[in-house]
Amino acid sequence: MHQTYGFSGPMDGLPDPDRDRQFYEGVQSRRLAAWFVDLFVILLVGVPVALFFGLATFGFGFALFPLVVAGVGFVYRTLTIAGRSATWGMRVMGIELRRHDGTRFDLATAALHTAIYSVAFSVVILQAISCISMLSTRYGQGLPDIILRTTAINRPAD
Numbered sequence: 001m002h003q004t005y006g007f008s009g010p011m012d013g014l015p016d017p018d019r020d021r022q023f024y025e026g027v028q029s030r031r032l033a034a035w036f037v038d039l040f041v042i043l044l045v046g047v048p049v050a051l052f053f054g055l056a057t058f059g060f061g062f063a064l065f066p067l068v069v070a071g072v073g074f075v076y077r078t079l080t081i082a083g084r085s086a087t088w089g090m091r092v093m094g095i096e097l098r099r100h101d102g103t104r105f106d107l108a109t110a111a112l113h114t115a116i117y118s119v120a121f122s123v124v125i126l127q128a129i130s131c132i133s134m135l136s137t138r139y140g141q142g143l144p145d146i147i148l149r150t151t152a153i154n155r156p157a158d
Contacts, residue, residue, distance in 0.1 A: 011100045011139060011149065011151070012100075012101070012102075013098075013099070013100060013101035013102025013103065014098060014100065014102050014139065014151060014153070015153065017138050017139055017140075022154065023153040023154050023156070024139070024140055024153060024154070025154065026154070027095055027140050027152050027153065027154060028134050028135060028140055030090075030093040030094065030095050030154075031090075031093075031095065031134070031152055033089070033093050034087060034089030034090045034092065034093040034095065035089060036089070037087075037088065037089030037092055037093070038073075038076070038077070038087045038088065038089035038090075041076065041088055041089070042069065042072055042073040042076055043069070045072055045076070046068065046069035046070075046071075046072035046073060047069060049068060049069075049072055050062075050064075050065045050068035050069050050072075053068050070118070074114055074115075074118060077110075077114040077117070078107070078110045078111045078114045079110075081097060081105050081110035081113065081114065082105060082106060082107040082109075082110035082111075084096070084104070085097050085098065085104035085105045085110075086155070090152070091155075094154055094155050095152050095153065095154055095155060096152065096153065096155045097113065097145075097150055097151070097152050098150060098151060098152075098153055099148075099149065099150050100149035100150065105150070109148065109150070112144075112148060113144045113145075113148055113150065116143065116144035116147055116148070117142075117143075117144045120142070120143045120144060126143060129143055130142040130143035130144070133146060139151040140152065
């Protein structure tokens with residue numbers, strides 16, 4: 001049996017990037033496109049929620065506007081990833097996230113992935129490291145993926 005390794009150890013449940021290239025081809029650019037789709041959805045929902053919150057608190061809530069939108073984004077990412085291992089943007093782009101054993105994400109993994117993503121996104125150097133690692137690691141893993149031993153792949157036909 002051929003054992004495959006990612007940055008953080010064996011990844012035997014995932015397709016091998018050398019032998020099954022079709023699962024990884026174009027994933028980085030699709031992740032970027034999916035991010036823009038997801039950003040649009042988050043802003044489409046988050047901005048009205050934040051506006052309502054600001055008005056409902058007689059203007060005091062407007063100080064929390066970015067946090068409310070970020071909270072909507074956190075809930076959106078966690079629930080959509082937990083549902084089918086992909087955000088709506090990822091689904092449109094034909095990619096999904098998988099754990100090192102090849103299984104789809106559950107709620108706990110989705111929440112952890114989103115939490116690590118949120119921290120990495122809010123710290124410029126961590127976001128830069130994440131982007132560079134997506135382009136340079138064998139499995140195309142970002143920082144949350146490396147930590148959780150996950151990756152994004154082109155959605156298999158199942």
